[in-house]
Amino acid sequence: MTVYLTPSSNSVEPPLGSDLKGARLLISCPDAPGIVAAVAQFLYRQGANILQSDQHSTDNGHGRFYMRVEFQAEALNSRFATLQAAFVSVAKRFDMEWKMTRAKLQKRFAVFVSKEDHCLRELLWAWQAGDLWGQPVMVISNHVEVQSLVESFGIPFHHFPVNSDTKPAVEEKQLQLLQGQVDFLVLARYMQILTPQFVSHYPLQVINIHHSFLPAFVGRNPYGRAYDRGVKLIGATAHYVTPQLDEGPIIEQDVQRVDHRYGAEDMKRMGRRIERTVLVRAVQWHLEDRILVHGNKTIVFPS
Amino acid sequence: MTVYLTPSSNSVEPPLGSDLKGARLLISCPDAPGIVAAVAQFLYRQGANILQSDQHSTDNGHGRFYMRVEFQAEALNSRFATLQAAFVSVAKRFDMEWKMTRAKLQKRFAVFVSKEDHCLRELLWAWQAGDLWGQPVMVISNHVEVQSLVESFGIPFHHFPVNSDTKPAVEEKQLQLLQGQVDFLVLARYMQILTPQFVSHYPLQVINIHHSFLPAFVGRNPYGRAYDRGVKLIGATAHYVTPQLDEGPIIEQDVQRVDHRYGAEDMKRMGRRIERTVLVRAVQWHLEDRILVHGNKTIVFPS
Amino acid sequence: MTVYLTPSSNSVEPPLGSDLKGARLLISCPDAPGIVAAVAQFLYRQGANILQSDQHSTDNGHGRFYMRVEFQAEALNSRFATLQAAFVSVAKRFDMEWKMTRAKLQKRFAVFVSKEDHCLRELLWAWQAGDLWGQPVMVISNHVEVQSLVESFGIPFHHFPVNSDTKPAVEEKQLQLLQGQVDFLVLARYMQILTPQFVSHYPLQVINIHHSFLPAFVGRNPYGRAYDRGVKLIGATAHYVTPQLDEGPIIEQDVQRVDHRYGAEDMKRMGRRIERTVLVRAVQWHLEDRILVHGNKTIVFPS
């Protein structure tokens, strides 16, 4: 379950020149002595300078080892393939799954959305403001409400009405449209449940925002149920989508205080702000290769 | 379900002189025009000065009306019974359930605890520091670990070992011991589930601290399950105990951020701080008659 | 200093039909017995139903009394002038400063901004989403960067380049433009200091967002100074503008955690989110007449 190591070879170069000179090395392997030494030694010999390095060991050093290194080096562009090839021997020695990516390459993503546009807007806005180093290449919706918004950003919009009967056929068309065009998907309040069949094409590459503090209020209408239960905090959760509804690895969560004066509608309105914040954080971390997955949990190495 | 209006006639006077001169009026009734006017007019004619007044209407003014008023008046001690008698006609007019209490009277409570003492300590400490205007009259435990701590505060300690076979008999003895001695109970990490039969003697008068952000992780071992689920925030919940385990009206909740470096033990340690804070807030609000219950929810009028 | 009682008679009716049927009564007066009774009695006799009522007494009931009541009544539109006239006798009895406003009337405001558009965007967006019940009637800037954004929302944009020499003349022109068109002003990252002369035309009617947790880092470059000081939380403050720079009554503040990895630029980026949230909250409260000013402090009666 280490799909995050899939090469993102189909990532595009940014249209304009970038000063994102560095690269990232992500590693997952059985824990063992000498891993950090070997990786650091490798980078040093290649003339690379470590900018940031984070690591995590599960089970007190007797489980799995995770590492993320940001580094810089001269002439990285021309030497990148060589660098990757040279790392293979280190990786083999420790039975690593690994990925090396250039920071300047932008991951491409599609956004799925229904009628509510707040999460989509926040994503597009953060992208336009330069806070998200990625490329939203299309927006897919089962409704048309967000079309003009999307097109005002110069992003293609695709309308796919769907119901339970047509879902398999619609998903098939969506998969064809996405094929080779995107690295991952963002469900920005897409009120349809994707089939396991669909999800299997993008393992740990579909980020969903759920409008509750999971695992509380799995499923439909979480604000209504939060209101009925009389909770004193409402929340939102960004997670990777797996075949089990709302059960995938949690990337980020946040909450805000409510009290008896808040009706379900007030919670919904207030929750929009939390959803926006939480989803953008999760997408940003995904874009910057900051999220590693261990079983059903995430390890997030923050900026 | 408006048990909060039970008279707390058995509350004790504080041992030392107090400047808590005021009184509180709590009201619950069907919503109707003129309630606030009638209450305010009544207090004005009685020469009372309103210090704080809070109200809440459910269903946009078409449901139930809740109100809490703090007021002061000259010679309140000698006039209190007269004041209560005089209010009866106002109460009848609006079909009110109501309670009038003098602020200087301290509610008496028993604390139930097992081995972990952090919530008990925080309560005793807050009480000693004068932050809790109430009287802890005894501590009951199914273990002996906290005995010397309790007795160092000059509070009687009672040891009731219990298992599933002896529980009915033990609870019977506990009820006899509590009879007439306390106004409410605090379960400060009491790792036993009280029988519905026991709880029925103290309806909405038993406050429990649950070590999760309810309704997530109802039941046993919430920190372990929070760890397994990979949540990014852990929490605690203070609630009134009802026959349904962990389903009673929530009084207060809070959370704190965790990440992949936190093991289940770290979460437990960190959670202790949240539990302490949340439980003391709930007990303080209960002591100050700030909590009203509407169905399975609380209305908290904060200080 | 109770300028909030200035009649907002120049507020416009919303273009489309609204179901905001209620009205608000705001009161400030010397504390005395019987105020609540008199107000509640008045509303009851007028057939008004109280939806929400908040009050605050300074100096433990020996200072000034503040109150905000939301109420509904049949045929409020046609009866509103009568209602206001009838209240005069109550107001005189308690020496009240007061204001009665219909909830459906939208206050009109101008937004001042320089180059950074995040606060402006958030305001326009919240307005478009229906979260701000008010009317942004123009945007004024000393730069042109935000012009197309503003015009895409169908809002007039006015460009006023300014420097220290031209400031008096420019402000004179701005005042002429604003005259009779707006109820209040929002400085959404306007990097010019308004002259006391200008501010005196809009006393307690100019809301500014300052990018620090005031009173820390008054003045220029707060993020840079926060970085230099090594604080562990950064914040933002919305306040009313007075002639003393960054010293006016604070409406709202919030903070977010940072650590040693955050450079001044990261703080700036992160701070944008706090600024957006804090400013929109303050503007919303101002629009809904939730803010009363006592000396140099605000009393905010939240929704």
Next chain:
Amino acid sequence: MTVYLTPSSNSVEPPLGSDLKGARLLISCPDAPGIVAAVAQFLYRQGANILQSDQHSTDNGHGRFYMRVEFQAEALNSRFATLQAAFVSVAKRFDMEWKMTRAKLQKRFAVFVSKEDHCLRELLWAWQAGDLWGQPVMVISNHVEVQSLVESFGIPFHHFPVNSDTKPAVEEKQLQLLQGQVDFLVLARYMQILTPQFVSHYPLQVINIHHSFLPAFVGRNPYGRAYDRGVKLIGATAHYVTPQLDEGPIIEQDVQRVDHRYGAEDMKRMGRRIERTVLVRAVQWHLEDRILVHGNKTIVFPS
């Protein structure tokens, strides 16, 4: 200004056996390529296993490099001196200031306190609960209020009345008493300003809790001034003491929301909880060698 590298050779062994088997290596040096590789290689060759490793580069890799490594190794006790000696050559190569400590050694500290006991209590309690791996060896106070509390924990209490005239002489006596007995000092609401002369004996080894969100409200009576300014959040700050009052490197800060209903006394009461939390965090991090100082800022590598 890298006093944190002072050897803590006078730390005591814990009285009872401990399973804290590991060690910590703290490094500060000019940034350069190959540091991580050299350190990791060194530890690997010594048979040490890295448990946690954190690093930070100032000025984007062109300033100073800070690192903290937790590691385990067989027979660490007997080999520790050898390990230290062996590291000297690595340290010389990179011009490092460094410190290697065994995790099981407890730092010894004195607590200075005046009359208010909440911070002292929290420290003693956290220590008793096993959350603070250190040794409070004495409490020094200019008052006697906390004496019985301190002695109930079996800790020596020393009473040093002090005024501005006697301060130099009193500090001289305190220094004699502390000499060789403690590794650092904690000012747990000690309402005296230590002279620069005194502080110079414990550079970056005196932790103070200030009852405001610094740099707001430097100096006396911060809650009163926070109340007067009308802030919407109150806070507390733990920092290292330097000769400049309240200007030393900030270790930790936190805040809590207040509103117009909070008087200065309420803020004080509420602030106690923030102070307690913030101070204990800072002391815990200091005890675990998690704090490095760069200029007037701290780098905290959290657990």
